[in-house]
Amino acid sequence: GAVVSQHPSWVICKSGTSVKIECRSLDFQATTMFWYRQFPKQSLMLMATSNEGSKATYEQGVEKDKFLINHASLTLSTLTVTSAHPEDSSFYICSARWRVSNNEQFFGPGTRLTVL
Amino acid sequence: EDKVVQSPLSLVVHEGDTVTLNCSYEVTNFRSLLWYKQEKKAPTFLFMLTSSGIEKKSGRLSSILDKKELFSILNITATQTGDSAVYLCAPKSTSGTYKYIFGTGTRLKVLA
Numbered sequence: 606g607a608v609v610s611q612h613p614s615w616v617i618c619k620s621g622t623s624v625k626i627e628c629r630s631l632d633f634q635a636t637t638m639f640w641y642r643q644f645p646k647q648s649l650m651l652m653a654t655s656n657e658g659s660k661a662t663y664e665q666g667v668e669k670d671k672f673l674i675n676h677a678s679l680t681l682s683t684l685t686v687t688s689a690h691p692e693d694s695s696f697y698i699c700s701a702r703w704r705v706s707n708n709e710q711f712f713g714p715g716t717r718l719t720v721l
Numbered sequence: 722e723d724k725v726v727q728s729p730l731s732l733v734v735h736e737g738d739t740v741t742l743n744c745s746y747e748v749t750n751f752r753s754l755l756w757y758k759q760e761k762k763a764p765t766f767l768f769m770l771t772s773s774g775i776e777k778k779s780g781r782l783s784s785i786l787d788k789k790e791l792f793s794i795l796n797i798t799a800t801q802t803g804d805s806a807v808y809l810c811a812p813k814s815t816s817g818t819y820k821y822i823f824g825t826g827t828r829l830k831v832l833a
Contacts, residue, residue: 637819639821648809648826649809654819698764712765714762714763
C-alpha cells in the first residue's frame, strides 16, 4: 500500500517550453502533497505544499508563477514548470501524506527534467 | 531560520563495520524527525521518531532522538554493500505550514 507514482520519469525539453509533471497516490487519498527539487549531490529542497482543493503554499524563493501547482483531487497533483530554462534542470520529487497518517509521507520515484 | 546538519557528509567503510550517522537540527515548532534512505531515486522511509530516548529498531538499523540536545543518530551494524546510499534526516516543523526540512544527507559507501 501507499504507492505514489510520477509521470513522466524523465523529460527533456527545449528552453522556453512548459513541462507538466504528474504525481498520483495510487491506493490512498492524499490530503497533502509536497513538491521537492533535488540538484545533484544535494538534499531535497521543499518547493511547495499543496492541499487538495486549495492554493499551494510556496517556500521562500520559489516563484509561484513559474512553478504552477494544481491539486485538483485527493489522488492527483501536478507541477507545471513554465518557460523552462536550463537552470530548472533538476530532479523533481513529489510526496504524499496519507489522510490517516500522522507524520509519514510517501515519495514518488521522481522526474528528471533536462532543459536544453 | 530552520537548520538541519548531518555529519559526516560522506563515509566509506568495509562490510561488517558499524556506522553512526548524526543529525542535529534547529527547527521551529519541532514535532518529529524522520530518517530516509535514498539510493538512486526517491527516498524510502526508515524511521519516525517523536519521543526522546526511545530507540527504534529495524533489523540492523536503529535510531534514537534527543529532543533536549536537538539531535538524532542512526546506527547501522554489520554493514552490507546494500546499505550504500544517502541517508537523510528530516525534522518536521509545524511553523506556518506543516513541512519537513531535509538535511544535506550522509553518503555512505560500504565496500565488499
